[in-house]
Amino acid sequence: MFGKGIIKGLGITLRHTAATFIDDMARVPSRYTNAIETPQGKLLRQPPDSKGLFTIQYPEEKRELPENFRYIPMLLYDEKTGKDRCTACGICAKVCPPQCIWIVRDMNEQGKPIPRPSEFYIDASICMSCGFCAEFCPFDAIKMNHDYEMATYDRFPGLVFDKEELSVPTSYYASLYPSAWAAEEAARAAKAAKKAARGKKGGGAGGARRKAAPAKRTAAPARKADAPASSKAEAAPPQDESKAPPDASSPAPGGSQS
Amino acid sequence: MTESVVTTSSLPFADAVPGAVLDADQWGIIVNPDKLVELAQYLRDHEGFDYLSSLTAVDYLGFKDRTADDRFEIVYHLFDTKKGGDGIVLKVRLPESKPEVDSLVKVYPGADLQEREAYDLYGIKFKGHPRLRRILLWEGFHGHPMRKDWKEPYYEAEHKPYKSRWPVGHYQWAEDRVPWGDNINYPKGFDPDAFEPAPLPMPIIHEPPEGSDHIHTERIVVNMGPQHPSTHGVFRMIVALDGETIVGLEPEVGYLHRNHEKLGERNTWLGNIPFTDRLDYLSSMSNNFGYVLAVEKLLGDKGKPPERAEYLRVIMAEFTRIVNHMWAIGFLLNDLGAFFTPALYAIEERELILDLFEAAAGSRMMCNYMRFGGVVRDVDEDWLRKARDIVFNRLDRKVDEFDEYLTGNEILMARCVGVGLLSAEDAIALSACGPMLRASGVPYDLRRARPYSIYDRFEFDVVTDDGCDVYARYKVRLGEIRQSIRILKQALDQIPEGPIMNGKPAYVTRVQKGEAYGAVEGPKGELGFYVVSDGSDNPWRYHVRAPSYINLNTLEHMTIGYKVADSVVILGAIDIVLGETDR
Ligand code: SF4
Numbered sequence: 001m002f003g004k005g006i007i008k009g010l011g012i013t014l015r016h017t018a019a020t021f022i023d024d025m026a027r028v029p030s031r032y033t034n035a036i037e038t039p040q041g042k043l044l045r046q047p048p049d050s051k052g053l054f055t056i057q058y059p060e061e062k063r064e065l066p067e068n069f070r071y072i073p074m075l076l077y078d079e080k081t082g083k084d085r086c087t088a089c090g091i092c093a094k095v096c097p098p099q100c101i102w103i104v105r106d107m108n109e110q111g112k113p114i115p116r117p118s119e120f121y122i123d124a125s126i127c128m129s130c131g132f133c134a135e136f137c138p139f140d141a142i143k144m145n146h147d148y149e150m151a152t153y154d155r156f157p158g159l160v161f162d163k164e165e166l167s168v169p170t171s172y173y174a175s176l177y178p179s180a181w182a183a184e185e186a187a188r189a190a191k192a193a194k195k196a197a198r199g200k201k202g203g204g205a206g207g208a209r210r211k212a213a214p215a216k217r218t219a220a221p222a223r224k225a226d227a228p229a230s231s232k233a234e235a236a237p238p239q240d241e242s243k244a245p246p247d248a249s250s251p252a253p254g255g256s257q258s
Numbered sequence: 259m260t261e262s263v264v265t266t267s268s269l270p271f272a273d274a275v276p277g278a279v280l281d282a283d284q285w286g287i288i289v290n291p292d293k294l295v296e297l298a299q300y301l302r303d304h305e306g307f308d309y310l311s312s313l314t315a316v317d318y319l320g321f322k323d324r325t326a327d328d329r330f331e332i333v334y335h336l337f338d339t340k341k342g343g344d345g346i347v348l349k350v351r352l353p354e355s356k357p358e359v360d361s362l363v364k365v366y367p368g369a370d371l372q373e374r375e376a377y378d379l380y381g382i383k384f385k386g387h388p389r390l391r392r393i394l395l396w397e398g399f400h401g402h403p404m405r406k407d408w409k410e411p412y413y414e415a416e417h418k419p420y421k422s423r424w425p426v427g428h429y430q431w432a433e434d435r436v437p438w439g440d441n442i443n444y445p446k447g448f449d450p451d452a453f454e455p456a457p458l459p460m461p462i463i464h465e466p467p468e469g470s471d472h473i474h475t476e477r478i479v480v481n482m483g484p485q486h487p488s489t490h491g492v493f494r495m496i497v498a499l500d501g502e503t504i505v506g507l508e509p510e511v512g513y514l515h516r517n518h519e520k521l522g523e524r525n526t527w528l529g530n531i532p533f534t535d536r537l538d539y540l541s542s543m544s545n546n547f548g549y550v551l552a553v554e555k556l557l558g559d560k561g562k563p564p565e566r567a568e569y570l571r572v573i574m575a576e577f578t579r580i581v582n583h584m585w586a587i588g589f590l591l592n593d594l595g596a597f598f599t600p601a602l603y604a605i606e607e608r609e610l611i612l613d614l615f616e617a618a619a620g621s622r623m624m625c626n627y628m629r630f631g632g633v634v635r636d637v638d639e640d641w642l643r644k645a646r647d648i649v650f651n652r653l654d655r656k657v658d659e660f661d662e663y664l665t666g667n668e669i670l671m672a673r674c675v676g677v678g679l680l681s682a683e684d685a686i687a688l689s690a691c692g693p694m695l696r697a698s699g700v701p702y703d704l705r706r707a708r709p710y711s712i713y714d715r716f717e718f719d720v721v722t723d724d725g726c727d728v729y730a731r732y733k734v735r736l737g738e739i740r741q742s743i744r745i746l747k748q749a750l751d752q753i754p755e756g757p758i759m760n761g762k763p764a765y766v767t768r769v770q771k772g773e774a775y776g777a778v779e780g781p782k783g784e785l786g787f788y789v790v791s792d793g794s795d796n797p798w799r800y801h802v803r804a805p806s807y808i809n810l811n812t813l814e815h816m817t818i819g820y821k822v823a824d825s826v827v828i829l830g831a832i833d834i835v836l837g838e839t840d841r
Pocket residue numbers: 085086087088089090091092093103136137138139140141142
């Protein structure tokens with residue numbers, strides 16, 4: 001029959017509209033009535049059993065992100081000690097495909113490298129959010145952020161994040177990545193326990209080796225945090241001071257990239 | 259897998275075409291440039307290698323054991339669409355002084371666009387090619403950028419990682435480093451103000467036949483695109499029209515060209531994986547898959563992924579196919595004038611699938627999920643439950659809905675049946691691939707013809723249709739969604755527990771010297787990666803056999819004789835993505 005296709009097509013539209021409406025009405029709280037307020041428990045991610053279309057009222061609402069979501073990286077520092085986890089090993093800078101990470105490794109007065117960065121930049125306009133840096137950092141010092149709202153008026157320097165802008169406390173990371181955080185903490189604790197046990201048993205040799213290479217590859221964040229806190233605090237007070245205030249005042253998610 | 263040419267004391271095909279084969283090794287047959295066409299003809303007519311899949315060039319400047327006399331190498335990958343199986347690799351070596359070889363367009367018309375690309379990027383002259391012009395770059399471009407001695411404006415070093423980033427990595431803005439104006443290479447004596455672009459050669463305009471009894475109508479040339487909603491991106495069709503009938507068509511691409519392959523040579527092996535996401539950005543999982551397969555061939559046992567990773571790869575690749583085909587069908591309706599409502603309904607399920615990708619890989623479209631020897635992250639039980647939920651409860655319903663409302667829809671049929679005809683012979687000759695080829699009745703699917711990964715374990719049919727038209731392409735896509743669901747059901751049932759990575763993840767990939775061609779049946783067709791390694795941390799050559807690009811070979815052939823409105827639908831049914839076409 002001529003025109004049947006059109007009627008059928010309109011029927012589909014009607015059906016979808018009805019499905020969306022009915023599905024929404026069946027939910028408590030409803031998504032689309034009083035849509036601008038975001039009541040507790042409102043769905044922010046489409047469940048596989050939903051019918052019809054699912055819309056998010058951005059920017060009033062934001063989609064719920066999975067833990068593994070990745071966007072421009074962030075640098076972690078330990079909240080208790082104020083220390084950066086990063087040891088300026090350079091792996092992230094080497095693995096970064098568009099080469100948008102720039103690191104200056106710190107030096108002491110004798111010109112010897114110290115395992116911490118004095119400058120750390122990520123050019124967010126070049127970063128492709130691939131996540132390689134977070135994947136291959138051996139110290140869990142760089143992780144992918146979830147904050148995707150970073151529009152600025154200028155690309156340079158607005159989108160070139162320096163160390164201060166990139167730094168977030170470990171608690172922020174823990175809130176974004178609860179299960180990864182738990183796994184990493186467990187692994188770290190296990191490693192520390194193993195090391196402690198070995199240190200007691202091994203006696204002179206093990207201790208000497210550790211002394212000989214105090215701050216090389218073995219300088220895992222956990223150790224950095226507990227044992228040499230006093231000496232490190234002496235070595236780098238100016239840097240920590242300059243960084244501490246902004247970090248302490250804005251531990252909120254995303255505050256680092258405003 | 260592909261390069262299974264046996265080295266015998268007597269050279270292959272020595273009797274058939276005397277003097278054609280100069281040498282042969284595990285990676286291919288070295289052919290005498292003067293006899294290339296003759297040998298290709300013989301291989302096509304007598305040995306069954308009817309399909310020229312990939313044609314590309316390699317610059318061996320500075321490569322070990324290579325001199326100026328054999329600086330360039332043209333590599334042809336030929337396959338048999340009837341028997342399937344491993345193909346054959348022909349190579350022609352050309353000197354720096356005279357990079358010229360006979361064009362294969364007469365034997366394999368599908369060589370057309372690929373030869374133009376090699377000409378554009380390498381400056382290889384293909385004698386006898388009917389329109390040997392630049393294709394990805396503009397006519398005024400200076401130099402051939404894929405040559406090893408060509409440097410890009412922000413050139414820093416031959417290979418990444420760059421030394422300036424660490425340990426003294428004071429940030430420098432590239433634009434400061436190279437002030438504006440100095441970052442363009444002009445030929446000597448070139449005055450940009452006086453530059454006149456060469457007039458577009460328009461062999462497509464023929465004079466109207468003299469003395470025919472048709473009404474004399476004027477022929478006009480219309481540019482469809484680059485900004486046009488029907489072109490799915492920045493793509494331009496130069497159409498010559500007689501009234502409303504198309505008499506000639508010329509695809510113009512390259513607006514999104516960023517020389518992906520040169521980037522690939524600068525990058526490390528690993529660094530290329532996220533770049534492949536940006537090729538066909540609708541199906542990044544497939545792109546990852548093709549690339550890691552190619553490199554894993556060079557890695558040998560080190561690169562063999564564990565079982566669970568194989569399953570995850572297949573699951574992701576089939577989800578990608580579903581997403582892509584739904585998108586293609588939705589947008590075909592767009593091209594027919596049903597603006598965006600069908601497209602919206604078509605991508606309803608896509609959202610859920612992308613949520614799965616996001617949960618597993620971290621990103622909805624730029625997945626970057628696969629690694630050499632495995633995948634980056636495991637999925638948990640919750641993920642699998644959701645995936646099963648979608649596959650077993652939702653997708654079938656969706657396809658049925660499509661089928662019910664679209665397959666018999668009178669508007670769809672009126673616009674698509676008998677439009678854009680492409681016979682099986684032409685499809686093969688023009689190197690069409692994927693649903694294009696299968697909708698012309700050629701049951702050629704790499705998952706069956708050259709099974710990779712674990713596809714040999716699953717039950718599924720290769721969907722074909724003899725309609726040879728747009729409608730057939732639509733039906734093939736719909737059928738492929740059903741088959742993908744079938745594969746997914748099996749894979750999600752069988753997926754074993756276990757590791758997801760062979761060995762420890764490492765950021766430096768030790769790749770042995772050699773070359774490999776790895777291809778997957780991507781949603782758009784054969785997506786191949788041809789990689790050459792000199793044993794270092796970066797690829798020597800990284801070539802993408804892009805289905806979206808090569809399928810454009812068929813466009814002119816399919817549109818001539820149809821109305822201008824049909825060209826939109828015909829293009830839509832090829833299903834191109836410009837990120838991949840332009841690379
Ligand atoms: S890889 Fe980690 S520790 Fe090494 S420089 Fe990068 S962020 Fe710092």
